[in-house]
Amino acid sequence: MQSPEKDLPRHVAIIMDGNGRWAKRRGLPRIEGHRRGADSVRDITRASREIGLQALTLYAFSSQNWDRPVEEVRLLMALLRDYLVDERAEILDNNIRLTSIGEVSRLPDFVREPLDELKAASAGNTGMTLTLALSYGGREAIIDATKRLIERVQTGEIRIQDVNALSFGEALSTNGLPPLDLVIRTSGEQRLSNFLLWEVAYAELHFTDTLWPDFRRAELFEALATYQGRERRFGLTSEQIRLIASK
């Protein structure tokens, strides 16, 4: 299938689910599913850059994932570090800007240090923004933004009546990313699991049964084709949308 060019979403976010089940079906330890999942991360990032997405956001570790068995958390952290070290050249060579959302101060130093270093080294890149959601929760992010806005009201920088969807969006850690157009979740689950709760307001949702380790560029292109077939109305009527498009 050809990679689609018309009406490409600017910002795609992915809930990468099903690593554990992929491994279990093969009688392998869960970490093998995560390892293969990291290969999907590489392939999807490369394909997204090649077709010209502006932003790709990946749910790599949620605030709630800290409660997984200690050994799985340890292995996931090691995998993240390996990824950051191994992909450094690929990210820089391809003009990709790496950012993160989430409580990265909770990450162990051996992950946070290469993460901070690569974020700084790639800060000037303009090709595509790859955001890793790490120790991330959508509710937590909304609470943080709320606290930031309250502080700005308390210091007199803004007034209460200045709190609106625009200023709230600017207080979120996703500020600066293009609006979220498409959320993909793999593995057959149909829920958001605390991911980008504010940003998802007008995003299209795509659910696939494919497990994340099997989700490669062909599946991404399929999701993009589905997206292109949708009519996004943002609360307006079909007629209004057609009129705006014809102008």
Ligand code: FPP
């Ligand atoms: C969900 O599958 C996946 C995760 C909690 C971790 C995602 C991590 C990766 C894809 C690999 C490392 C990431 C990067 C950026 C290199 P699950 O374990 O919940 O699967 P299950 O529902 O089948 O048990």
